[in-house]
Amino acid sequence: MVARIHITLKRGVLDPQGKAIQQGLADLGFEGVEDVRVGKYIELKIDGVSKDTAERRVRAMCEQLLANPVIEDFRFEIRNV
């Protein structure tokens, strides 16, 4: 199975990177772009367990390591490949 995990900054947390990209896009002449937010995208393989177990594990990974609950939210999906 493959887990696809998105980690994004919580609403309200400053995203200097997003700000810089937005400015960069504007400088390149891309008009009307707003609200650029940058997060992380993590893919990983997890095998030999049921989908349920995989779900539980990936959630635990996000909570313990992958995301920082103080400033980040996470969401994920698990697919068979």
Added chain:
Amino acid sequence: MVARIHITLKRGVLDPQGKAIQQGLADLGFEGVEDVRVGKYIELKIDGVSKDTAERRVRAMCEQLLANPVIEDFRFEIRNV
């Protein structure tokens, strides 16, 4: 509309961050996790244009700025919200 953009390292490009996460997960006792790859996830709002135009623009943004074609691939989707 919202564009959701994924930027990932090309296969064949070493991903030290992915490796570190894999190690970190192993240290935490998460067994059987493999092939961890870390990419970027960018969300942005783009308004006042048709979906087609939005598609073209976002592709151009990725090609010109958001991804580096030497090491990265990108994919995106555009949603109405």
Added chain:
Amino acid sequence: MKIAVVTFPGSNCDVDALHAVGTVLGADAIRVWHKETALPAGLDGVILPGGFAHGDYLRTGAIARFSPIMPAVERFAKGGGPVLGICNGFQILLEAGLLPGAMLRNRQLSFVCTDVYVRVERADTAWTRAARAGQVLRLPVKHGEGNYFADAALLERLEGEGQVVFRYVDERGRVTDEANPNGSIHNIAGVCNAGRNVVGLMPHPENACEALLGSEDGRFILESVASAEFGAARA
């Protein structure tokens, strides 16, 4: 000699380059703001300095390469003018396509500031004329993304055409993994373009031009263009 140093927002080694080239080496060092669209006339060289242009957000150098000054830098380079990218400046040149390859995060994932030894692989570039091929220089590095990457085809071309200009080595000039501070492929610390006038490197020669600061080896690079003796050789 007249050298321009481009200041991008977030550049922070621009003052160091100006100090080294101007105060220490006695060249006419001119600061050029990135929003300019033309370089001063009669330049002998252009330096894109180190730092964190645009905060290094997104990718190092990715946003800076679109600065208004960059077309002028590109014209200067295409005309054979010596252009040196130091650290972040190197990253900008890579992003701008003026140099081949790309930069990844250091393999240890952390910033590294330390003195390294680099071997001058080629003394026939605009920026290594004052050095000898095979010479080992001690220079500081300080970066989080200095892990130079080129795919197999490019690597073969770079090595074949002699475009690898600097390589991380140990004190005695041997290429070892321990001497490699960031995981760069083939221990590459710096490369040049096919015309050999555009050079990029991760170590900071501008921080190594005075014995007081621990090394003068950076002079072998900067004097190649900034001193009358070597710089004039171009003409």
Added chain:
Amino acid sequence: MPDAPRPFPGDPPVTPELAAAGGITADEYERIVGRLGRTPTFTEIGLFQAMWSEHCSYKSSRVHLKAFPTSGPHVLQGPGENAGAVDVGGGLAAVFKIESHNHPSFIEPYQGAATGVGGIIRDVFTMGARPIALMNSLRFGPPDAPRMKHLIKGVVAGIGGYGNSFGCPTVGGEVGFEPCYAGNILVNAFCLGVAPADRLFRARAAGVGNPVIYVGSRTGRDGIHGATMASAAFEEGGESKRPTVQVGDPFAEKLLLEACLELMAGDAVVAIQDMGAAGLTSSSAEMAGRGGLGIEIDVDRVPRREAGMTPYEVMLSESQERMLLVARAGREAEVAAVFARWDLEAAVVGRVTDDGRLRVIAGGAVVADVPVAALTDEAPVYRRPAAEPPGREARLALDLDACPPPAPTAWGEALERLLTSPGLSSREWVYRQYDSVILTNTVVGPGSDAAVVRLKGTDRMLAMAVDGNGRYGGLDPRTGGALAVAEATRNVACSGARPLALTDCLNFGNPERPETMWQFQEAIAGMSEAAAALGTPVVSGNVSFYNETDGVGIDPTPIVAAVGVIEGGRLPVPQGFRRAGDAVVVLGATGDDLGGSEYLKVIHGVVAGRPPALDLAAEAALQRLLVAAAAEGLLASAHDCAEGGLLVALAEATFGNRGEPPVGAAVDLSALPLVGGRPVRPESRLVAETPSRVVASVPPDRVAQLEALAARHGVPVARVGEVGGDRLRVTGPGVDLDVAVAPLREAWRTAFARMMAAR
């Protein structure tokens, strides 16, 4: 009496309970109501919560801090402004301060540490000074816990991440590990800047009608109540305090620096203050307070990042990289133009008034209107009860006979254990992550007693060091405080610099506990005595209370940074030996000071005993001697004896200097000068931590001169051996040590990295 302000639509009514939730006690609430003659609005109670917090008001510490000596002929600015300043000659002022960011760093190590660095940098450039050097002092719990490793990595990466990107070198610091920091890590950040001595800016509002201008990043909901968080202890379930962590943007700070300094080169700025803890509230209230004037702010004009913020939120936000300034009337466009060039916003958000009130306007209505003095000068001042902690005598007791020293030939192994212990291993793993060379001023970077940066365009250099020892502080806070001052200044003097002044960060537990207040008073007393005796006034500082988790406080940890000057175009004295054939000399006398020593901790697992006694006259004499000897060019190297004593200092001296190879030495300690000539235990010669001692190397033909100079200063001196070879050999009573330097150095150099990699 002006009309009472109206609550902002949607704001809750203020009750004593609501005030208490923000840290206002019942007594304090009554005072507020009495002072205003009415119930405060929600915005108003927010102002009081922030300004009367421990963090902003220093209410528990203020009376005690008065004990510090703060003046001197070279002091340009003592405590009370954003940073202190001393005249360093050559027309320049050194502007510096140290500050804690302990609580945020425990919650989010990377951002907590990063914004700590950002904050201290702003404190310095607010004064009109360009930051040229950073240092930091860190305390962690035992590093074997994975959570602690995570904190260490995050804090170090955050400090580097901010300073490196901003572009100011981190030239020094220190790291310590003790169990008492497991639930309360310490992150203290120091910044030093330089400015023309006659052009310091201050945060004193002036000129009724002058515009109040907001510059820098936009305001979001970040860190609302950071000031009150830093004023409360952590408790189980402290999660709820979490969303207050701010994210730093060093890129924005770099732009802000350049824009501010460009503007300050002219005369448009009347007063300026960074928005640190309690953001817009403290910057406006303090500027108005110092100027004896009022300020009116229309929060609708404050640039925002988020929609729907209430005046309470705007006034209390701790979004980073913002400044508030008072400009001369009519110069608004000039201010805006400078900031626009750096892609930054500048918004006129208010004006200076003559009524001494802080008035906040939102939606065209007054939502807060309080006397500035009520927020600042009249903030509560507590002389809290103090009492010596029970059981302290027991900790001071030490049975040395239960701690037999290693056999004479086993000292090599003991030395390696010491040098690879968390407390003494090389900090290279840490400072490799900091850019220590940017700005081309770093003559001596991390890895020496003191860091040294040159001042371009002058014949001067500045030396600086930061020190503290929590173990000493825990055992005896008075001595611990004095020792911190002595060590920081001694480190500076070792480089040949004349120590000029101090800044300090007082990290303590809960001030509502009498034991904490006793420790606090004792530490300040010790520091004050030492500062006075050594002629180094305290020009700035910071207090961090409530370093307590679940009722367990940290050991008192006063951290001291000292700054000194090297004049006359002289080079600094390095720490490591340089030339074979130089004589090895020990300055200062050794006593039986094993209490609280690293040796007892590492070799015997004992943390007990009385910390070393400090003879201030001897310390002062030693430091004067070091400066004089350096001026006469007598010293090839000098390294102070600190944790680990003479043996560790000797070993470190053989490890060389940046860019130089290590070089061995052979010494015999039989003739070591002893305190009062009293005999000592054999191991004391090696590992006692008697202060006021230095290991120096001296060209053989200058030894007599040094001895004469030492005699004139009344400092005992002994020639104990010679530099040379590739081994360290130490002989004398109870010791016969002979080790190869290179492998020992490698073990020491890499121990920290191994510790971090250990699973």
